[in-house]
Amino acid sequence: MTTPPFEIEILRGRVIEVQRDDNRVRRGSGLLRGMAVIWKHWKESFRLNRSYRQIHGTFTIEYPEERPRIPEAYRNMPILLYDDETGHELCTSCFQCERICPPQVIHMTQAKDPATGKPVPAVAEFIIEYDACMSCGFCAEVCPFDAIKMDHEFELSTDDHSGLTVHKAQLNRPISYYEKIAPTMWAEVREGALKKLQGNIRRRPDVIGIAPHLTERIAARRAELAVQAPASPPEAATPAASAEARKLSPEEKAAKLAAIRAANAAQASDGPPSADGASAAATPTDDKAARLAAIRAANAAKRKQVEEQARDGSGEEA
Numbered sequence: 001m002t003t004p005p006f007e008i009e010i011l012r013g014r015v016i017e018v019q020r021d022d023n024r025v026r027r028g029s030g031l032l033r034g035m036a037v038i039w040k041h042w043k044e045s046f047r048l049n050r051s052y053r054q055i056h057g058t059f060t061i062e063y064p065e066e067r068p069r070i071p072e073a074y075r076n077m078p079i080l081l082y083d084d085e086t087g088h089e090l091c092t093s094c095f096q097c098e099r100i101c102p103p104q105v106i107h108m109t110q111a112k113d114p115a116t117g118k119p120v121p122a123v124a125e126f127i128i129e130y131d132a133c134m135s136c137g138f139c140a141e142v143c144p145f146d147a148i149k150m151d152h153e154f155e156l157s158t159d160d161h162s163g164l165t166v167h168k169a170q171l172n173r174p175i176s177y178y179e180k181i182a183p184t185m186w187a188e189v190r191e192g193a194l195k196k197l198q199g200n201i202r203r204r205p206d207v208i209g210i211a212p213h214l215t216e217r218i219a220a221r222r223a224e225l226a227v228q229a230p231a232s233p234p235e236a237a238t239p240a241a242s243a244e245a246r247k248l249s250p251e252e253k254a255a256k257l258a259a260i261r262a263a264n265a266a267q268a269s270d271g272p273p274s275a276d277g278a279s280a281a282a283t284p285t286d287d288k289a290a291r292l293a294a295i296r297a298a299n300a301a302k303r304k305q306v307e308e309q310a311r312d313g314s315g316e317e318a
C-alpha cells in the first residue's frame with residue numbers, strides 16, 4: 001500500500017522553508033538552557049535577604065503573615081474623609097467626582113436645610129459601586145475639597161455581592177486615618193482643606209454634614225453644652241469671642257433680624273411729631289408714601305410750568 005503525498009492547503013500567506021545546520025547537535029540544548037536559568041534562581045532563593053533593598057527580580061512573600069509596605073500613592077478604593085474634632089464631612093456635594101467617574105459608579109444626593117428646603121454644602125447620601133470601580137483615582141484628583149481619597153485597603157473579597165455597593169456610613173474615615181496612610185500627601189493639602197471645611201461648616205444648619213455615626217453623639221454634646229451655658233457668667237467672654245464661638249443657625253438669625261426690625265419700628269413710632277404737625281404714630285411706610293406723593297406733585301407742577309412757558313412763547317411769536 002502506497003502513502004498518498006502529504007499536502008498542506010494554505011489559503012493565504014507564504015510558506016517559509018527554514019534551513020537547519022544539520023552538522024550541529026541541537027537536540028535538547030534549549031531544555032538545558034532553561035534548566036540553567038531555573039537553577040540560578042533556585043540557588044538564589046536560599047540567600048537570606050535582610051531588607052527589600054537586597055531583593056532583586058520577582059519574589060514572593062509569606063502573605064498574609066508578611067506584607068510589603070504600600071507606597072503612599074497606592075490607590076485601591078475611594079473613601080470619604082471627615083474631621084476628627086467636629087465630625088463634619090469634607091464633602092460638599094459639588095458633584096464633580098460623580099461627573100468625572102468613567103464607569104459612572106458614584107451616586108449622591110445633596111443635603112437640604114429642613115427649615116427652608118434650600119440646598120446646603122453637605123452630602124445627604126453618597127454611594128460608590130466598588131464592584132465596578134476601576135481605581136483610576138480621577139474622583140480624588142478632581143475633588144476641590146480633598147474630601148475623597150484613595151484607600152490602601154485591598155482585602156475586600158466577599159461572597160455578598162450586594163455588600164460591594166458601599167454607602168456613606170461605610171465610606172467615612174477620619175482625617176487621622178488618611179494622615180496615617182499618606183502623611184506627605186495629606187500635609188500638602190491639609191491647610192487648604194481645613195480652611196474650606198470651616199467655611200462650609202458655617203453654612204450647615206444643625207447637625208447636617210456630620211458623619212452619620214457621630215450625629216447622635218455630637219447632638220447630645222451640644223445639648224449638654226446648652227444646658228451648662230446659663231450657669232457660666234454671661235460677661236466672661238468678650239462679644240467678639242462669644243460670636244466667634246457660637247455660630248447662629250438660620251432660624252436664630254431670622255428671629256434676631258425680626259427683633260431688630262420690630263425695635264426699629266417701635267423707635268420710629270415713639271419719635272417726636274414732625275414740624276408740619278404730622279401724626280407721631282406714622283409708620284415708616286406712611287412716611288415713604290407721603291414723600292413719594294410730594295415728589296410727584298413737585299414734578300407735575302414743574303411740567304405744568306414748562307408747558308405754560310412754551311404756550312406763552314408761541315403766543316408772542318403769533
Ligand code: SF4
Pocket residue numbers: 078100101102103104105106128132133134135136137138139140
Ligand atoms: S476611582 Fe475612578 S472608577 Fe472608582 S469611583 Fe473614582 S473615578 Fe470612579
Ligand code: SF4
Pocket residue numbers: 090091092093094095096097098142143144145146147148
Ligand atoms: S467628594 Fe469632592 S468632588 Fe465629590 S461631591 Fe464631594 S466635594 Fe465634590
